[in-house]
Amino acid sequence: MKVLLIEDDVETARHIVNGLAEQGSTVHHAKKGGDGLLLALGRNYDILIVDRMLPELDGLSIVRSIRSAGIKTPVIFLTTMDGIEDRVGGLQAGGDDYLVKPFAYSELLARLHALARRPPLADDDTMLEVADLKVNLVRRQATRRGQRIDLQPREFRLLECLMRNEGRVVTKTMLLEQVWDFHFDPKTNVVETNISRLRAKVDKPFGIQLIHTVRGAGYSLHADS
Amino acid sequence: MPIADYLRSTPFKIAAAYAGLFSVSVVVLFGVAYWLVADEMKAALRTSIEEDTHALLDTYRSGGLDALRRAIDERMTDADAPGSIYSVMDRSGAVLIGNSGIAKPFVDWRELLVDPKSYRHSGDDDLEEVLGRGTRIDGATLVVARSLHGLKEVQEVLLESLTWTLGLTVLLALLGGVALGHGAVRRLERINRTFQEIIDGDLSRRVPIRGRRDEVEHLASNINRMLDRIAELMANLQQVTSDIAHDLRTPLGRLHQGLEAVRRRPSSADEYQAAVDHAIEQTDSIFATFSALLRIAQIESKVQRSNFVTVNLSEVASRIVDAYESVVEDAGQSLCGRIAAGVEIHGDRDLLAQMLANLVENATQHCPAGTEIVVAVEGGPAPTLSVADTGPGIPAHERDAVLRRFYRLEKSRTTPGSGLGLALVKAIAEVHGATMTIEDNRPGLRVSFRFPAAATP
Numbered sequence: 001m002k003v004l005l006i007e008d009d010v011e012t013a014r015h016i017v018n019g020l021a022e023q024g025s026t027v028h029h030a031k032k033g034g035d036g037l038l039l040a041l042g043r044n045y046d047i048l049i050v051d052r053m054l055p056e057l058d059g060l061s062i063v064r065s066i067r068s069a070g071i072k073t074p075v076i077f078l079t080t081m082d083g084i085e086d087r088v089g090g091l092q093a094g095g096d097d098y099l100v101k102p103f104a105y106s107e108l109l110a111r112l113h114a115l116a117r118r119p120p121l122a123d124d125d126t127m128l129e130v131a132d133l134k135v136n137l138v139r140r141q142a143t144r145r146g147q148r149i150d151l152q153p154r155e156f157r158l159l160e161c162l163m164r165n166e167g168r169v170v171t172k173t174m175l176l177e178q179v180w181d182f183h184f185d186p187k188t189n190v191v192e193t194n195i196s197r198l199r200a201k202v203d204k205p206f207g208i209q210l211i212h213t214v215r216g217a218g219y220s221l222h223a224d225s
Numbered sequence: 226m227p228i229a230d231y232l233r234s235t236p237f238k239i240a241a242a243y244a245g246l247f248s249v250s251v252v253v254l255f256g257v258a259y260w261l262v263a264d265e266m267k268a269a270l271r272t273s274i275e276e277d278t279h280a281l282l283d284t285y286r287s288g289g290l291d292a293l294r295r296a297i298d299e300r301m302t303d304a305d306a307p308g309s310i311y312s313v314m315d316r317s318g319a320v321l322i323g324n325s326g327i328a329k330p331f332v333d334w335r336e337l338l339v340d341p342k343s344y345r346h347s348g349d350d351d352l353e354e355v356l357g358r359g360t361r362i363d364g365a366t367l368v369v370a371r372s373l374h375g376l377k378e379v380q381e382v383l384l385e386s387l388t389w390t391l392g393l394t395v396l397l398a399l400l401g402g403v404a405l406g407h408g409a410v411r412r413l414e415r416i417n418r419t420f421q422e423i424i425d426g427d428l429s430r431r432v433p434i435r436g437r438r439d440e441v442e443h444l445a446s447n448i449n450r451m452l453d454r455i456a457e458l459m460a461n462l463q464q465v466t467s468d469i470a471h472d473l474r475t476p477l478g479r480l481h482q483g484l485e486a487v488r489r490r491p492s493s494a495d496e497y498q499a500a501v502d503h504a505i506e507q508t509d510s511i512f513a514t515f516s517a518l519l520r521i522a523q524i525e526s527k528v529q530r531s532n533f534v535t536v537n538l539s540e541v542a543s544r545i546v547d548a549y550e551s552v553v554e555d556a557g558q559s560l561c562g563r564i565a566a567g568v569e570i571h572g573d574r575d576l577l578a579q580m581l582a583n584l585v586e587n588a589t590q591h592c593p594a595g596t597e598i599v600v601a602v603e604g605g606p607a608p609t610l611s612v613a614d615t616g617p618g619i620p621a622h623e624r625d626a627v628l629r630r631f632y633r634l635e636k637s638r639t640t641p642g643s644g645l646g647l648a649l650v651k652a653i654a655e656v657h658g659a660t661m662t663i664e665d666n667r668p669g670l671r672v673s674f675r676f677p678a679a680a681t682p
Contacts, residue, residue, distance in 0.1 A: 154548070181544065186582055187590070193555055216502065
């Protein structure tokens with residue numbers, strides 16, 4: 001994965017660069033907005049990580065510029081500003097995701113993977129399939145080994161989200177955002193509770209586990225290999 | 226206090242300005258009176274002279290020079306008419322009849338100076354101004370004149386009273402100005418002293434109020450109210466600061482203890498792993514407190530109102546019920562929605578979701594198993610939203626306090642939570658202009674919100 005990081009805070013940047021390098025990604029780092037924009041325009045990256053508050057040129061302007069230049073590389077905004085209008089503003093400027101500092105590295109990584117490998121036109125799929133688990137998105141039905149699984153609508157949405165990210169880690173926060181449209185951190189175990197109910201219906205009767213807990217990061221749906 | 230301070234004071238300046246204005250008006254008033262009196266008196270003298278002249282001419286025409294002489298002599302001895310001059314002169318100026326005060330014969334009106342001894346028995350040596358009229362009679366000239374002495378005297382009296390009045394006006398105005406200035410300077414000085422004491426650090430000081438009900442008192446009472454508000458905010462700030470410090474000490478302390486424990490004795494990789502997980506958990510808790518505080522501050526600053534749109538309150542409530550149903554069920558409680566469809570308000574849907582989530586979480590965390598939690602939305606001109614439970618409720622005297630940051634009921638000290646949930650709920654309700662009510666659900670707690678109707682575009 002080729003990543004461009006535009007971030008002026010040295011500590012945060014080192015944290016991200018080291019982490020991504022360990023995963024085998026190539027990371028270019030720009031400290032200033034202007035340099036970042038030049039790199040983003042000049043080379044091909046799989047994903048851009050852009051801090052919103054930057055010297056010279058702020059993150060929003062950078063993303064607007066590259067979007068108007070026709071570059072469709074996915075963008076994750078980083079910010080210390082914890083606010084709904086910031087998130088909305090970032091998405092309107094052409095960002096694809098948004099992460100508030102301080103964030104767990106696993107959270108960033110999960111989102112990077114989700115964005116960088118987002119399959120094109122994923123929304124048009126009508127059937128999702130992982131091992132013997134099949135989900136019909138049109139009829140809102142799930143079957144495993146041909147056996148119909150009776151799911152609540154929220155359980156179905158949860159399963160759909162996990163299946164679209166097959167093999168990748170989906171964090172608690174991502175699930176809250178994508179399944180319930182929650183942009184805050186609940187104090188209770190909304191995600192855990194619903195995951196365990198989903199497991200009870202999807203995994204337990206069939207013996208083979210598809211929904212895995214990734215320690216300190218989130219959940220991942222995949223066939224054991 | 227030096228007199229210069231009074232002279233600089235606003236009341237003194239106003240008094241001085243008014244003294245100037247009054248002086249000008251007094252001068253104008255007296256000037257007009259002076260001119261009118263002089264004019265009127267001169268006109269009266271003219272009439273008298275004219276009538277006298279005509280009478281004498283009639284006498285002359287009917288009785289000749291001798292009759293004229295008799296008439297003039299008679300008039301000159303008349304004690305009722307002091308200051309009247311009669312003179313008949315020939316062309317050379319020799320006096321034929323009457324007194325000799327007029328030096329040269331003339332025709333028509335004229336004002337001239339005459340030795341008063343010529344027509345009055347007593348008097349000064351100064352020449353007197355007279356008004357006279359000369360008329361030709363055959364070869365001679367008849368002059369009838371009257372002294373202007375009376376007029377001058379009246380004018381002098383007027384001038385004198387003008388001087389006195391003017392002097393008195395200015396004196397009174399200045400004295401009044403100093404007195405008023407003294408009063409105002411003293412009262413403002415009191416306010417200034419109070420301010421100085423407050424600046425020096427005693428925020429409990431207040432401007433003394435004397436109950437006079439004037440504008441200075443009004444100002445003073447407003448200043449006092451402002452000071453009360455500032456003191457309240459300061460106390461609040463100090464409270465919050467110490468609460469933050471206290472609330473962060475706990476997770477920081479645990480973090481420290483955990484790290485220390487794992488360093489003290491040799492541990493297995495699993496123990497290190499557990500210690501790291503524990504440390505991350507504690508830092509997350511610190512971040513959560515910070516984020517909640519920042520969020521409250523951000524919402525309270527009301528910057529978000531600009532992002533308000535029409536929000537489907539029913540959809541938000543349904544989403545919350547859907548998300549929390551299983552959590553609440555696992556706690557052995559029940560959650561249901563009584564949600565009217567399509568209720569719309571003007572607001573921020575993420576904030577509203579967070580507000581409702583906080584209330585439902587509060588209910589499920591602080592209530593025992595078997596509690597019923599109801600989320601209700603009603604439409605109408607003032608849409609309402611409520612979260613009610615059948616749990617232990619909040620004692621009436623603590624219902625205001627629970628809205629404060631970090632406030633926690635004694636019995637809930639041990640349950641997890643930052644004590645910021647309801648403060649956040651209150652901030653979100655306020656930014657939406659909603660009236661928030663905490664009441665007894667008999668049994669349990671009911672928190673409800675009445676929203677202003679959504680603005681129709």
